[in-house]
Amino acid sequence: MGIYLAVYNVFQLIGWLTIVSLVIFYAPFTLEVYSVPIIRLTVIIFQNLMGLEILHSLLRLTPSPLATTFMQVGGxxxxxxxxxxxxxxxxxxxxxxxxWSSAEVIRYSHYLFASLGTPTPKFMLWLRYSAFIVLCPMGIFSEILWWYAAFPIIEKCCPRVYSIEMPNAYNFAFDYLIMLKISLPLTYIIGFPYIYKYMxxxxxxxxxxx
Known part of the structure; x- marks a missing residue:
């Protein structure tokens, strides 16, 4: 499993290095960097691939707690x-x-050393457990701003997205937008302090x- 984890960490490290490089390159030209096709595709690929970390935690391939991993990666x-x-x-x-990308470059660099059984350099270890102090709030605040800007647009252009309407064979209904209105405040009010305290x-x- 050490070889598998090393390959996984190298692949993710390359992916997130690519993302941070692309964002830095395109940022002077547009604020809407996620609308750049190559950035959008790369983020989708490597963020979805990160879902494997929930499985890694579940199978005890890594020491990361399942609940925390599920909250961070699933979220x-x-x-x-x-x-x-x-x-x-x-x-x-x-x-x-x-x-996101700066944090992942640091994290996967640290994980790569661990998966190879090599001691992590002191500066990398310090970055791994210190950079989040700035990067985590920066990411959370940016997510909140994105939700705030996106919600009225989503509500107007695709109000039934991800929703399930009655009647159906399961006699079950689900409204994605209502779920967001209820869950988003709880997610950031409860989830962020929990994860930040853990870190x-x-x-x-x-x-x-x-």
Whole structure:
């Protein structure tokens, strides 16, 4: 499994390095960098591929807690398909993708060393457990701005997207927009502090170990 994880981490590292490079290249020309086809496609590929990390955690291939991994990875995939793909033209794309890709380049670099059984360099270890202090709030704030800009557009152009209407064989109805109105405040009010506290705890423990 060490070889599999090393290959996975190399592939993701290359992918997110590509994304951060493309965003930096296109940012001077447009605020809506996610609407650039090559950026959009690359984000979709590597963000969806990240879903394997939930399986890695479930099968104990990695030490990451399942609940935290599911919240972080599942939340990001849902954000891509539930917001970014429905409204790709958002000015918040640049800071969001810079925060995401910078964090992933650091994370997968650290994971690569671990999967190869090689000690992580001290500067990389410090970045792994310190950069999130800035990048995490930057990403969350950008997500909130994107939702705020996208929601009225989604509501107007595709109000029934991802929804299930009655009648149907299962006698079940689901309204995606209503779900968002209820769940989004809870997600950011409850989910963000939980994940941020977990990462701060990890930082304290790792720095003491080092």
């Amino acid at each position: 990001r995939i849902c954000f891509v398909w539930g917001c970014m793909e429905l409204e790709p033209k958002a000015a918040a794309a640049t800071p969001l993708l810079l925060a 701060l705890t990890q930082r304290t423990r790792k720095i003491k170990e080092d």
